[in-house]
Amino acid sequence: KNQVEQSPQSLIILEGKNCTLQCNYTVSPFSNLRWYKQDTGRGPVSLTIMTFSENTKSNGRYTATLDADTKQSSLHITASQLSDSASYICVVSSSGGKLIFGQGTELSVKP
Amino acid sequence: DAGITQSPRYKITETGRQVTLMCHQTWSHSYMFWYRQDLGHGLRLIYYSAAADITDKGEVPDGYVVSRSKTENFPLTLESATRSQTSVYFCASSQVAGVRTGELFFGEGSRLTVL
Numbered sequence: 475k476n477q478v479e480q481s482p483q484s485l486i487i488l489e490g491k492n493c494t495l496q497c498n499y500t501v502s503p504f505s506n507l508r509w510y511k512q513d514t515g516r517g518p519v520s521l522t523i524m525t526f527s528e529n530t531k532s533n534g535r536y537t538a539t540l541d542a543d544t545k546q547s548s549l550h551i552t553a554s555q556l557s558d559s560a561s562y563i564c565v566v567s568s569s570g571g572k573l574i575f576g577q578g579t580e581l582s583v584k585p
Numbered sequence: 586d587a588g589i590t591q592s593p594r595y596k597i598t599e600t601g602r603q604v605t606l607m608c609h610q611t612w613s614h615s616y617m618f619w620y621r622q623d624l625g626h627g628l629r630l631i632y633y634s635a636a637a638d639i640t641d642k643g644e645v646p647d648g649y650v651v652s653r654s655k656t657e658n659f660p661l662t663l664e665s666a667t668r669s670q671t672s673v674y675f676c677a678s679s680q681v682a683g684v685r686t687g688e689l690f691f692g693e694g695s696r697l698t699v700l
Contacts, residue, residue, distance in 0.1 A: 479590055508687045517626075517691030563627070564699040565688040 476501045478566050478576035485584045491554055495579045497547040497564035505567040509538055511551050512561040512578070521549070521562075551581075573574045588612065591676050596643055596689035599700050604663045605697045609674030617650065617659040618689065619643075621672040628675065639653040666699045673697075 477526045481496045508549045510518035512577075522533045524540040524547060531538050551558055557577070564576040589610040598604050610617065619631040630643030632651040640651050648670060650662045662668055675695050677689040 506686055515694070517677070517693050518689075519691070520688055523686055523688070565687050567685065571684055573630075573687050574691075577625065577627045 476566075476568065476574045478564055478574045480562075480564050480576040480579050481517070482579060483577070484580040484582070486584060489556060489583055490551075491583065491584050493554060495549045495562050495578055495581070497549070497566075498504060498537045499545050499547070499574070499576075501545075501566040501568050501574050503568045503569040504542065504545075505571075507522075507540060507547050508565045508567070509536075509547075510563040510565060512563060513522075514560070518563055522551050532583055554583045556583050556585060589676060589678050589692045591637070591646045591674075591695045593633050593695060594693065596699065597698045598666050600667060601647050601665050604666050604697065606663075606674055606676075606690060608661070610648070610657055610659075610676075610678040610690075612678060612680075613656060614678035614690070614695065615685075616683050616684050617653065618677040618679070619659070619661045620675045621645065621670075622694075623672050623673060624642075624696070627687045630674075631661065631674075646676055663697075671697060671699045 478499045487493050488552045496555045508523045509521045512518040535552045540547045559579040561580050566574045592607045618633045622628050629645050634640045634653040637656050642668045653659050672695045675694050676692040679689045
């Protein structure tokens, strides 16, 4: 069964600290993995996409990694800011075009 | 550049009533989607459309009806609302290439409460 599991479900960190969010998937055949950020009361917005051949990709303070062998991805946030408080959703695309959504990690950055 | 807009943003209705959620996009994207988001379930696909007059069921289509007479509009109708349909509904759109890469552009959501 195609599944995407994210951990932790929720996370509280202090402003300026780093954090790492995890995404494990069992989707096959795998096409790509995308991380979305969803601010409270808003729709999700794409942060980055990881394809099979990519190991690491950065977007400002956000760095995504992908290990296609272990079927794991992580999203690392450096020097967190209050505006990073949001839900982060991992979405895996199968080669057939189906999107499988994770349940998200709720990140709260406190001053 | 309005992008993708949903209306209403908030709606309270009663069990058994018909409700229509509107979605309008200005990008001329081929694909449009309706998702619902509930605690513990994440985003679940209700219906999608590959083009005008072409629609297909998603993961949780029961109790919902869609139509797409124009490329830019994709309304979602709950013909007889039930309490289990209380949720936040997101409309999204995508170009053809974006569907393969999972690049969806979401609206702001419509929060529906069924009493």
